[in-house]
Amino acid sequence: MDGFGEKELRFIRFRAFVAVYIGFWAALESSNPCPLESSTDMDFTFGEDADMVRQTAHEFVRRDLLPQEPKFLNSKDPAERAAIIEAATRSLKEMGLYSAGVSEAFGGGGLGVVETCLIADELGQTIIPVEWGELTAILYECSDAQKADYLAPVVEGSKTYAVAFDEPTPFSDAAKMATTATQSDSGWTLNGAKVLRKPKADFYLVFASAIGPIGPIGPICLLVDCGSPGTSLSGNLLILTDCAVPADHVLGAPGKALSLGRKWFPLTRIIRAAAVLGTCDRLLQVNAQYAHDWTSMGTHISERKAIQQTLGDMAGDIEALRWLVYHTAWLARGLSQAIFEGNSGTVPRIDYASMLVKLQSHKVLTDTVNRSVRIHGGTIPPILEWLQKNASSDADDSLRFAVARETISRLQP
Numbered sequence: 001m002d003g004f005g006e007k008e009l010r011f012i013r014f015r016a017f018v019a020v021y022i023g024f025w026a027a028l029e030s031s032n033p034c035p036l037e038s039s040t041d042m043d044f045t046f047g048e049d050a051d052m053v054r055q056t057a058h059e060f061v062r063r064d065l066l067p068q069e070p071k072f073l074n075s076k077d078p079a080e081r082a083a084i085i086e087a088a089t090r091s092l093k094e095m096g097l098y099s100a101g102v103s104e105a106f107g108g109g110g111l112g113v114v115e116t117c118l119i120a121d122e123l124g125q126t127i128i129p130v131e132w133g134e135l136t137a138i139l140y141e142c143s144d145a146q147k148a149d150y151l152a153p154v155v156e157g158s159k160t161y162a163v164a165f166d167e168p169t170p171f172s173d174a175a176k177m178a179t180t181a182t183q184s185d186s187g188w189t190l191n192g193a194k195v196l197r198k199p200k201a202d203f204y205l206v207f208a209s210a211i212g213p214i215g216p217i218g219p220i221c222l223l224v225d226c227g228s229p230g231t232s233l234s235g236n237l238l239i240l241t242d243c244a245v246p247a248d249h250v251l252g253a254p255g256k257a258l259s260l261g262r263k264w265f266p267l268t269r270i271i272r273a274a275a276v277l278g279t280c281d282r283l284l285q286v287n288a289q290y291a292h293d294w295t296s297m298g299t300h301i302s303e304r305k306a307i308q309q310t311l312g313d314m315a316g317d318i319e320a321l322r323w324l325v326y327h328t329a330w331l332a333r334g335l336s337q338a339i340f341e342g343n344s345g346t347v348p349r350i351d352y353a354s355m356l357v358k359l360q361s362h363k364v365l366t367d368t369v370n371r372s373v374r375i376h377g378g379t380i381p382p383i384l385e386w387l388q389k390n391a392s393s394d395a396d397d398s399l400r401f402a403v404a405r406e407t408i409s410r411l412q413p
Contacts, residue, residue, distance in 0.1 A: 088128060186247065270329050
């Protein structure tokens with residue numbers, strides 16, 4: 001580079017960076033999931049209908065939930081806490097927001113993924129774990145008869161469920177589940193124990209290792225009503241002792257339980273990432289207010305360089321997550337309709353993006369919590385509540401491995 005001054009060198013480096021940047025995004029666009037609709041123009045506004053949904057959820061959180069948070073946090077009575085949650089759920093039903101994101105084909109409100117993310121985002125900003133009709137995609141695999149008894153009541157809010165997958169002894173391979181479902185002439189017999197996140201439920205989705213007349217079949221999922229003979233609860237532990245389950249209570253095909261609801265997973269990941277975004281947003285507000293109000297040695301801690309750096313990093317990461325969440329939701333427009341039309345080829349096109357946004361939301365939540373603890377000098381009581389509320393959003397290693405494999409595959413010629 002002899003003959004070039006420092007100014008010219010900086011300009012050349014900048015031009016090279018721009019060329020590489022443009023080339024990277026052009027390559028990514030050619031291999032990335034295309035929007036499921038024909039339009040290629042991105043509109044950075046949500047639209048009038050979406051703004052109305054967001055404003056309704058926003059006002060509900062600030063009018064009905066935020067004033068209840070001190071009472072919810074300070075209460076030691078589980079019944080009192082449950083009453084606050086139930087009252088909030090009733091209000092959501094009255095406003096028409098309960099199950100608003102569930103497809104009309106399943107009895108829900110039929111809102112699009114962007115509008116549903118806006119609701120999840122707003123509800124994620126309260127510490128109260130309000131029930132709003134977000135349900136596991138596994139239930140979408142119910143047969144017609146099962147839909148009437150299980151899916152429809154969950155969508156309308158008259159029944160609750162709990163997923164019984166984890167066990168007291170952790171396992172990395174579903175084939176190593178200790179809970180067994182032995183096939184009989186009338187159905188299946190369950191034996192084992194399951195760890196529940198929500199012990200109070202009307203029925204359980206119990207995963208077990210199916211055993212047929214000639215040997216192991218594979219993972220199976222069974223619909224088990226609360227109080228069925230052979231079931232008992234010990235804290236958050238569901239104990240199954242010779243629990244007889246009718247054959248028509250099998251969800252999907254025996255041996256294929258791990259594939260249940262898989263085509264719906266991208267939408268679920270995106271919506272849960274939006275809920276985590278709302279939690280991070282609220283934590284940022286709490287920390288900014290604390291830094292503004294709290295004084296140490298006669299000065300506001302917001303004037304300290306370390307506090308400013310921490311808040312700046314927190315705000316930047318959360319804003320980046322916001323763009324990732326809603327860009328991914330925008331890409332997933334029309335996915336639900338495509339699934340109903342049998343166009344399963346559209347699912348892989350958004351699967352990678354949805355895994356990425358869920359993985360990133362978990363990382364941003366973890367970083368936000370750690371920074372909150374730093375700003376508060378080691379303690380901040382609400383954090384534990386928020387972590388418990390968003391426990392289901394934790395990204396495990398299998399998701400990281402899946403993202404890594406897909407990322408590497410895209411590098412191949």
